[in-house]
Amino acid sequence: MDAQAMHIANGIVNGTVSAIFAAFAALALAFCVWRARADLDDRLAPMAGLVAAFIFAVQMLNFQVLPGVSGHLLGGTLAVVLVGPWVGALCVSTVLIIQCLLFADGGLTALGLNITNMAIIGTAAGYLLVAGLLRVLPKTPSGLGTTALIASVVGVVAASQGFVFEYWLGGTTQLSMPWVSGTMAGTHLLIGIGEGLIAATTVATVARVRPDLVYALRRFRTPPAPVAATTAAAPATVSGGQA
Amino acid sequence: MTRRLGWFLAGGLLVALLLAGVVSNFASGSPDGLDATAREGCTFDAHGEITGGTCMLQQEQAHQLADSPLADYGIRGIDNPYLSTGLAGVLGVLVTFAIGGGVSWLVRRRSPEKV
Structure with missing residues (x-):
């Protein structure tokens, strides 16, 4: 018996909420394409293909986290470290779209929900953690591995809560939301640790073999955009300067 | 694309193919x-x-x-479950690499204004 369904199926969240998130995912991905073009050069473009293919492969490898419960890598943090946040979100989306259209995994109606959770929320949370941690941790293979481990755990739990939010908005069965949230967070904490170990091993290996191919080591070197640090003379203009 | 990058990509792709083609058969069957x-x-x-x-x-x-003939990560018509899952995985990796890499390559920045 093959229990190969890995993503949200059709009918779990109602049509209206699914459509809203499909529109949101489309807009977010369009924004990512726009930002990704600045990153994609002769080196990063083929890397994007490899990262997407690698995530597809590793998503097939369900590992046991509890009796009767397994988990698999989502890949957001891994992608952020290797190819950056914008290209990374597109890599995870590519995998989800191919899984949906070719392998009938993750409902077509639910595609926007799955992309929102795994490609956008999971990747964004992973990115914030990676960008923050690399200001503190050493930019060595082990420092990068530790960063990927921690960011993966947070990214996976964040993605699971994305589903909880969607289910709260449009779940088709009456269930206790604290129970849904707690169960999803608990299992995904364990899945996140598994994902973190895979991601850490992968990025540390690439950092050892070809550090020049690791986006996080090349591009996060410069300090991030000033967070509205209003210097004496500058009038307090906009404070919502988000990274 | 340099030759060194080509070797790295080939190595990475080989690992992905082995994971999806062989190791996938040893994955947990429990629901995620x-x-x-x-x-x-x-x-x-x-x-x-x-x-x-x-x-x-x-x-x-x-x-x-x-x-879909590839539904649930198998190839319809192939009865051997190991072969079916393995080939579906290999196919998935190749398609994902082709689409992900191909689209990225087409929209990439041509003029190297920043390195």
């Missing part, structure tokens, strides 16, 4: 975190049909493309 949560509260018979209780999966609908 999401699926397990969706099943909790319901009872199931031997065929996986819901027999009672309350759970998310009650309202689940079939996938629009459930008849």
